[in-house]
Amino acid sequence: MLKNLKIRTGLLAVLTLFVVALAGATSMGWLFAKAADEAVDDLNRVSTEQTRPLYETQVLLLRTRITLVAAYLDVQAGRGAQAQASVDQAAKISERGAPALWRLPTRAQIVGSRPQTGGGSGWHVQCLCAQH
Numbered sequence: 079m080l081k082n083l084k085i086r087t088g089l090l091a092v093l094t095l096f097v098v099a100l101a102g103a104t105s106m107g108w109l110f111a112k113a114a115d116e117a118v119d120d121l122n123r124v125s126t127e128q129t130r131p132l133y134e135t136q137v138l139l140l141r142t143r144i145t146l147v148a149a150y151l152d153v154q155a156g157r158g159a160q161a162q163a164s165v166d167q168a169a170k171i172s173e174r175g176a177p178a179l180w181r182l183p184t185r186a187q188i189v190g191s192r193p194q195t196g197g198g199s200g201w202h203v204q205c206l207c208a209q210h
Contacts, residue, residue: 142171 149164 138171138174142168145171 145164145168149161149168152158152161152164
C-alpha cells in the first residue's frame with residue numbers, strides 16, 4: 079500500500095500531521111494560559127482580602143503607639159491630666175483595632191472549590207497548618 083504512495087502525497091500527509099499537532103498544542107496553550115490568568119486573579123483577590131485587616135490593624139497599632147508616646151512625654155513634662163487623656167485615647171484606638179484582629183485569616187481555610195475525589199459530595203479542604 080505504501081509502495082504506490084507518491085513523495086508529494088507523503089510530504090503533504092506529514093505536513094498535515096504537523097499542522098494538526100501545532101493547532102492542538104496552540105489551543106491547549108491558550109486554554110492553560112487562560113486558566114493560569116484566572117488563578118492568578120483569584121490569588122490576588124484572596125490575598126488582598128486577607129491582608130486588608132492586617133494593614134488596618136497595623137495602622138491602629140501605630141496610632142496607639144504614637145498616642146502612648148505622647149502620654150509618656152506628658153508624664154515626663156508633669157502634665158498628668160493630658161497624659162491620662164492620651165492614655166484614654168490610646169485605649170479607644172486599641173479597642174477599635176480589636177475587631178480587625180478577629181477578621182484575620184485562620185490557619186485552616188477552604189483554599190479551593192474542587193470536589194473531593196473518591197465519590198464524595200463535599201468540598202476539598204486543605205489545612206494550612208504546618209505538617210511536620
